[in-house]
Amino acid sequence: MSVRLTVVLLAAILSPIPAAAxxxxxxxxxxxxxxGFNCISMGKTCPTxxxxxxxxxxxxxxxxxxxxxxxxxxxxxxxxxARHINELVRITGPAYKKFNSMQxxxxxxxxxxxxxxxxxxxxxxxxxxxxQDR
Numbered sequence: 001m002s003v004r005l006t007v008v009l010l011a012a013i014l015s016p017i018p019a020a021a022x023x024x025x026x027x028x029x030x031x032x033x034x035x036g037f038n039c040i041s042m043g044k045t046c047p048t049x050x051x052x053x054x055x056x057x058x059x060x061x062x063x064x065x066x067x068x069x070x071x072x073x074x075x076x077x078x079x080x081x082a083r084h085i086n087e088l089v090r091i092t093g094p095a096y097k098k099f100n101s102m103q104x105x106x107x108x109x110x111x112x113x114x115x116x117x118x119x120x121x122x123x124x125x126x127x128x129x130x131x132q133d134r
Contacts (some may be wrong), residue, residue: 027094080107087110
């Protein structure tokens with residue numbers, strides 16, 4: 001009886017570990033465009049540009065890939081994401097496929113054939129995973 005109970009308890013304790021381990025990928029760079037989540041969920045590419053008033057109605061922006069998938073990036077402010085609507089961007093950080101999300105460590109925008117880092121800005125008081133240099 002006690003052996004059976006020990007096995008059941010051990011199985012219950014260890015069973016969540018494999019499920020959590022396969023959800024996170026080490027830091028990856030994913031390229032795509034910034035789109036409004038409402039538009040993506042309706043199958044549309046909108047807003048058409050930074051001047052489009054539809055941007056104000058969007059509360060959540062996502063990284064939309066060429067493969068038709070998207071990633072929520074909860075640690076990037078809405079204003080930062082909106083600034084790069086419909087631009088080709090690359091976001092680097094850990095991705096969680098199970099939740100269609102990622103934690104941004106770096107945001108780059110393709111300008112004139114060159115990737116330019118727009119977040120975090122060097123010299124900011126805080127950058128993800130980094131201690132402030134003094």
